[in-house]
Amino acid sequence: MNDARFGVAKTAQPQTVVIDYSSPNLAKEMHVGHLRSSIIGDSISRVLEFTGNTVIRQNHVGDWGTQFGMLVAYLVEQQKDNAAFELADLEQFYRAAKVRFDEDPAFADTAREYVVKLQGGDETVLALWKQFVDISLSHAQAVYDTLGLKLRPEDVAGESKYNDDLQPVADDLVQKGLAVEDDGAKVVFLDEFKTKRANPPHLSCKNKAAASFMLPPIWRACATA
Structure with a gap:
């Protein structure tokens, strides 16, 4: 068959369509649900583009909220807030912080205070948060590239926005x-x-x-x- 479009015509009324997909929670590894969303979302985006539509990809990552207050509180408590770490470390820290958050009311209060500081623009907390985000997004992009997806860093629009x-x-x-x-x-x-x-x-x-x-x-x- 010589038809490069395989008989699929472009739409007579092209539209601009926003597709929100993948959207992992940062500071932890993506799970199979995020991979499923990533592949399905990218497939839908490609079909829409192939039929002549303009697609705006959005990766609405979970980069804000209580989990980051928990992480900061745990790292400060363990005196690891100045250490270099990788995504696997963050995953381990998060699990430990979640146990402390659920079992220790004082730790939970401290974590919430760090959330307020984060949302208020505290420079020290923001610097730690940026490390969490950069490490997580770098890992996510490597996964997207391996899968051949069209998601790019400029498509990220997290909750922090x-x-x-x-x-x-x-x-x-x-x-x-x-x-x-x-x-x-x-x-x-x-x-x-x-x-x-x-x-x-x-x-x-x-x-x-x-x-x-x-x-x-x-x-x-x-x-x-």
Whole structure:
């Protein structure tokens, strides 16, 4: 067959399509779910491009939040915050930090304080965080290259990208009466998630002003509405 397109015509109405895929949590190795998402997302992107569409690839990595506060707290405690480390080390540190976080309330409080410092732009904490991110993204890119995927470093748009925009969103939720104070945190109660036994809150801001993982998707929804 001499037809390079194998009979597949380009679309008469090309569109610009955003494909969000892979999106691993950093400071740990990718698991099979991330690999699955990476391959499926890249396949969809290629099909759309082949049919004449413009594809914007987005790798929305988990590069912000409590796990980084846990890591910083653990490294400072173990006096390893000035040491060089690799991804396998971070994986080991994270597991140890998670045990401490779950079992030691004082350590958990310290980890949360580091999250607040991270979100507030503390230079020392940011420097450690950048090491975690650089090591993790380098590993992820090596995996993408091995698989022949088209994801590139410039496609990364992590949760940290929205940090400066999150507090206004939380304040707006309070001003509109959608969020209330509950046990020191700003939370949103949704009737859709109410059960006969409970009405669980959806966090917008945790204690001590740390933003939860729910705020970035709320910000994105507002920004694209």
